[in-house]
Structures are given as C-alpha cells and as structure tokens.
Amino acid sequence: MNKHQLKVNHITAGYGDKTILKDVDLTIPSNKISVILGANACGKSTLLKTVARLLQPSSGKITLDGQNISSLPSKQLARVLGLLPQSPIVPEGIVVADLVSRGRFPHQPFMKGLGKKDYEAVEEALEIMGITELSNRRLDELSGGQRQRAWIAMALAQQTDILLLDEPTTYLDITYQVEILDLLTDLNRRKGTTIVMVLHDINLSARYADYIFAMREGTLVQEGAPKEVVTEELIQKIYNMNCSVISDPVSLSPFVLPKGRHHVLESCAS
Structure with a gap:
C-alpha cells in the first residue's frame, strides 16, 4: 500500500x-x-x-x-499522480494499445522507446479494464463505454x-x-x-x-x-434540492430520493 x-x-x-x-x-x-x-x-x-x-x-x-x-x-x-481530464482529446486514427502506451511516458528514459516493463504495464492495464481484445482497434470505432475504458487504461498504465x-x-x-x-x-x-x-x-x-x-x-x-x-440538509445546501435520504437496501449506503414539484403540490394540498 x-x-x-x-x-x-x-x-x-x-x-x-x-x-x-x-x-x-x-x-x-x-x-x-x-x-x-x-x-x-x-x-x-x-x-x-x-x-x-x-x-x-x-x-x-x-x-x-x-x-x-x-x-x-x-x-x-x-x-x-495521474489525471484523466473530463474531455480528453482523441488523437486521430490512434489504436487502443498506442493510446494506452502513452501512459508510460513518465517512466521512459530520454530518447528511448518502450521497454519490457512498459509493454507489461500496458498489457496489465488493458486486462484490468477488460479491453485486451480491443488493443488493435481504432479508438474512434469504439462505443462510448469502450473508449472510456481505454482512457482509464492509459491512466492505469502510468502506474x-x-x-x-x-x-x-x-x-x-x-x-x-x-x-x-x-x-x-x-x-x-x-x-x-x-x-x-x-x-x-x-x-x-x-x-x-x-x-x-x-x-x-x-x-x-x-x-x-x-x-x-x-x-437531506447537505443536499439542500449544495444542490438547492428538497429530498429524503434513506438507506440503500443493497449497499446500506445513503440513497437520495428527490422531492419533485408533484410531491410539493401534494404536500401543500394535504
């Protein structure tokens, strides 16, 4: 750790x-x-x-x-420290494996290409994200979910x-x-x-x-x-939204139920 x-x-x-x-x-x-x-x-x-x-x-x-x-x-x-920004720029025509390998830049010696450890890190990142079979596909051919996995894999390859x-x-x-x-x-x-x-x-x-x-x-x-x-108090404070907070029946974490306009009108009528 x-x-x-x-x-x-x-x-x-x-x-x-x-x-x-x-x-x-x-x-x-x-x-x-x-x-x-x-x-x-x-x-x-x-x-x-x-x-x-x-x-x-x-x-x-x-x-x-x-x-x-x-x-x-x-x-x-x-x-x-690695960052995946909100809207990363997609290099034109790049394939998934090449994109993920860009995460290895901080570990590469000056003027040297990818080494054994770099390729291993790329393979591990692809495997973690479950996109090994997409490694030779162009990024612009993928679905939104697949593209997002590729971007995260690039961040993971940075290790x-x-x-x-x-x-x-x-x-x-x-x-x-x-x-x-x-x-x-x-x-x-x-x-x-x-x-x-x-x-x-x-x-x-x-x-x-x-x-x-x-x-x-x-x-x-x-x-x-x-x-x-x-x-409920915090959600009102940061989102200006009335809500009820209950326990998620699966995870037992807090679960927010918004009180919409319909609920407010019913409350006023009762």
Whole structure:
C-alpha cells in the first residue's frame, strides 16, 4: 500500500480575473476512494486541475509528502499522480494499445522507446479494464463505454499511486457506469491506489466512495464518510434540492430520493 500524502493547503484559484476556488483546505485520504460532489460550476474540476498542477493557485499550495508540487520535476510528479481530464482529446486514427502506451511516458528514459516493463504495464492495464481484445482497434470505432475504458487504461498504465478522474462515467449508460466504478473499486482494493473522482450521480457516489468532499460555490462545505455527509440538509445546501435520504437496501449506503414539484403540490394540498 502506498503512503503518499496529498494535501490542499488553503488554495485560491481560478481563470484570469475570475476566482473559482476560495481558500480550499483538505487532505486526500490515502488508499481510499474519494468523490467530490457539488452542483455544476462549483469548482470540482478546477480543484482537480489545480491538484494535478494544470492550474497554478493564486494563493496556498498543494503538497505531496510535504513537498510543494510546484517544485517537483514533471516526470517525478507524473510517476506518483495521474489525471484523466473530463474531455480528453482523441488523437486521430490512434489504436487502443498506442493510446494506452502513452501512459508510460513518465517512466521512459530520454530518447528511448518502450521497454519490457512498459509493454507489461500496458498489457496489465488493458486486462484490468477488460479491453485486451480491443488493443488493435481504432479508438474512434469504439462505443462510448469502450473508449472510456481505454482512457482509464492509459491512466492505469502510468502506474501512479494516486489517480484523479474527472467525471469518468459521464455520458455512459448505467450499465457502463457501474462496470467502470466496479473496476476502479477492484483496482483500489487490490493495489491500494488512491482514487479521487468527480461524479454527478449522488447515489453512485454514496455507494462507491469511502470519503466524500462536498463543495458549494468554490468552497468546501463538508467532508467525511458517505453516511456522515449525504444528508437531506447537505443536499439542500449544495444542490438547492428538497429530498429524503434513506438507506440503500443493497449497499446500506445513503440513497437520495428527490422531492419533485408533484410531491410539493401534494404536500401543500394535504
């Protein structure tokens, strides 16, 4: 199990003159699956980009094992921390195996190609994602679920101890969502990979997360285990939505039932 400690120390960040994150302070639990929840434009993706050093904070710092990540060489950081962004750019005509092999860049010596360990890492990543038979297929020929598995396999081939995933299940039907989350859970349990995800589905988040960070308007409003965080009060606060929270009969995790307009009208009439 890796023991890397990733900390966000009172960061403020944004784009140009627009501030998105406001004094966010948190510690990522090692060897756990964490999910960042919040309404659209609350700063979830901006937080991941800042943690991955794609965005420089205007104040505060991100530390990895006590060192400011801004001082770490790029390849050194990329051997520990990997990011799958929300909408990765698809290289034209690339086949799955070539895409996944790009995850090996941080481990390659200067001006040298793939070695035995690199090919083994690519094969393992393809196997974990269940797409070995697709290795010679073009990415643009695959279904949405298959493409997403290929992108995640590329991140896995990087063999980092910390993996950041920005909406890995977006645009996928429920079957693919569950399959991908099951695969990531298995990776976490077998290898101890620290996983941090942005997810939109509250109930899937509560079922799969060990820890939840809830954000609202660029600030962290609550954090903790799903049973501590996913409450009617919190959902109202971060989504402005009335709901009931019950226990999921399968996983026993919190399960959110929205109270729609029809329910409100019935309540007023009774």
